[in-house]
Amino acid sequence: MARLEGKVALVTGGARGQGAAEAALFAAEGAAVVLTDVLDAEGERTAAAISGRYLHHDVTSEKDWTRVVEAVIDRHGRLDVLVNNAGIWVTGRLTDTALADYRRVIEVNQVGVFLGMQAASRPMREARSGSIINISSIAGLRGAMSGFAYGASKWAVRGMTKSAAQELGPYGVRVNSIHPGLIETAMLHQLPGWDAGATPAYLQRIPLGRTAEAEEVARLALFLASDDSVYCTGSEFIIDGGMTA
Ligand SMILES: NC(=O)c1ccc[n+]([C@@H]2O[C@H](COP(=O)([O-])OP(=O)(O)OC[C@H]3O[C@@H](n4cnc5c(N)ncnc54)[C@H](O)[C@@H]3O)[C@@H](O)[C@H]2O)c1
Numbered sequence: 001m002a003r004l005e006g007k008v009a010l011v012t013g014g015a016r017g018q019g020a021a022e023a024a025l026f027a028a029e030g031a032a033v034v035l036t037d038v039l040d041a042e043g044e045r046t047a048a049a050i051s052g053r054y055l056h057h058d059v060t061s062e063k064d065w066t067r068v069v070e071a072v073i074d075r076h077g078r079l080d081v082l083v084n085n086a087g088i089w090v091t092g093r094l095t096d097t098a099l100a101d102y103r104r105v106i107e108v109n110q111v112g113v114f115l116g117m118q119a120a121s122r123p124m125r126e127a128r129s130g131s132i133i134n135i136s137s138i139a140g141l142r143g144a145m146s147g148f149a150y151g152a153s154k155w156a157v158r159g160m161t162k163s164a165a166q167e168l169g170p171y172g173v174r175v176n177s178i179h180p181g182l183i184e185t186a187m188l189h190q191l192p193g194w195d196a197g198a199t200p201a202y203l204q205r206i207p208l209g210r211t212a213e214a215e216e217v218a219r220l221a222l223f224l225a226s227d228d229s230v231y232c233t234g235s236e237f238i239i240d241g242g243m244t245a
Contacts (some may be wrong), residue, residue, distance in 0.1 A: 002028075002030030002059070002104065003030070003222060003227060003228065004026055004029040004081070004222070004226055005030035005228040006028045006030070007030070007031045007080040007225070008031065008032045008072060008076040008077075008079055008080050008081070009023075009024045009031045009032070009033050009034055009080065009081035009082075009083070009225060010035075010069075010072055010081070010082050010083070010120070011026070011033065011078060011083040011084075012032070012034075012035075012036050012084055012085050013035055013036075013037055013048060013059070013086030013087060014033075014036060014047075014054075014083075014085065014174055015039040015043035015046050015058065016037075016039065016046065016173075016185070016186065016226035017053075017185035017186060017187065017214055018085055018135065018180070018183060018185060018214040018217070019083065019085040019181075020035070020041050020212035021128065021213075021218040022083055022216070022217070022218045022221045022222075023046065023047075024046075024049070024050045025219065025221075025222050026081070026218075026221075026222065026225060027051065029082075029226070031081070031225075033050060033052035033056075034052065034053045034071075034072050034075075034076075035047055035053070035055075036054070036055045036056070036057030036068055037056075037086070037087075037192070038056065038057070038058050039107040040054075040056055040084040043056070044186070046101060053075070053207060055067075055068050057072060057082075059086045059108060059112030059113075059116060060107045060108055060111055060117065061115075062115055065115045065119040065125055066119060068119075068120070069119045069120060069123065070081070070141075071077060073123055078125075078127060079120055079127075079130065080129065080130055080131065080154075080225075081130070081131050081133070081225040082111070082117075082124075082131075082132045083131070083133045083135065083221060084112065084113045084116045084117070084132065084157075085133075085135045086112055086151075086174065087108060087109045087110075087112075087153075088105060088108045088109065088187075089147055089150050089187050089190045090104065090105050090147065090172075091146055091147060091190065091192050092146075092147070092148055092149065092150055093145055093146060093148050094144040094148045097148050097149055098225070101146075102149040104149075104151065105149035105152075105153050105154050106149065106156075107154075109150065109153030109156075109157065109159075110152075110153040110156040110157065112162060113156075113157050115182070116132075117132055117134075117164050117175070121168055121173060122180040124168070124173045125171040125173060127172075128172040129172045129173065129175070130173040130175070131173075131224060131225050132164065132172045132175040132176075132178075132222045133176055133225060134157050134158075134161045134175070134176070134178070135143075135157075135177070135178050135180070136155075136158045136161070136178065137150070137180060138152045138180070138181050138186065138238065138240050139151040139154045140154030140155045140156075140157055140158040140177070140178050140179055140236075140245055141179055141236070141238070142244060146192050147236045154179075156175060158179075158236060159178050161175050161176060161234065161236070165233045165234030165235075166234065169234070174224075174230075174232060174233035175233055175234065176224050176229070176232055176234070176235050176236070176237060177235075177237065178217065178220055178224070178236075178237050179236055179237065179238045179239065179244075180208065180240065181212065181238075181239065181241055181243040182202060182207065182212070182240075182243070182245070183211060183213070183214055183217055184211050184214065184217055184243075202240040205244030206242060206243045206245060208242055208243040210241065211241075212239065212241060215240065220237055220239050224237065228232065
């Protein structure tokens with residue numbers, strides 16, 4: 001049986017990369033999927049390919065969140081799963097990150113997740129059921145020297161996940177974080193030196209010796225979205241080939 005039959009899922013940053021893989025797998029498992037992004041052409045194409053729906057949605061905008069969650073409830077009458085996946089990477093250490101860049105990363109990666117959990121938790125609390133999946137990173141588990149702002153934002157996601165899980169658990173709403181390592185998406189190519197010969201050095205730090213495909217993360221997200229994980233909340237799920245072992 002399809003593992004998300006009858007469920008309605010919202011995936012942010014779903015136009016490409018991991019969000020698109022999650023949207024596709026969720027749809028294949030029977031969910032009605034709404035994917036959102038700021039990349040409209042790519043988002044429309046991705047949604048059409050999986051018979052899902054695309055909505056323009058900047059995750060830093062509270063107004064956009066209200067509109068998107070209302071649109072989901074209007075169309076489907078419920079919201080069972082939110083994947084807070086949208087994110088950006090900016091390279092920069094503590095000593096050379098401009099304040100504007102720091103704020104931009106925090107706005108998308110941290111404030112976006114805060115607004116998303118707030119907006120989705122309203123219908124989920126009423127329904128006394130739901131699963132919120134926040135995409136953090138291994139940069140939310142240890143230092144991230146070359147992406148200082150990114151690391152700060154991903155630690156915040158990990159912390160907010162736990163506070164929200166405590167608050168929403170009594171309403172039957174689960175909140176967990178996923179911590180991917182190096183995943184084959186556009187973001188990977190923004191890592192310092194990745195496209196300039198640094199790849200082998202990165203790979204040496206991964207016991208499994210390879211990067212992962214977005215679909216591999218999607219399978220973990222599927223577990224958290226489905227009732228297979230009904231007793232999991234406030235937890236962090238690492239998918240990194242052993243990089244943080
Ligand atoms: N690729 C990796 O190695 C890796 C590792 C750990 C964590 N992550 C995290 O995984 C998530 C997905 O990233 P990805 O690897 O698929 O990269 P990606 O760049 O392909 O996807 C990110 C998506 O987020 C969207 N986005 C950016 N700003 C937005 C905004 N303000 N509003 C709405 N959407 C916005 C982008 O348009 C894009 O579609 C991110 O949160 C990222 O931080 C990625």
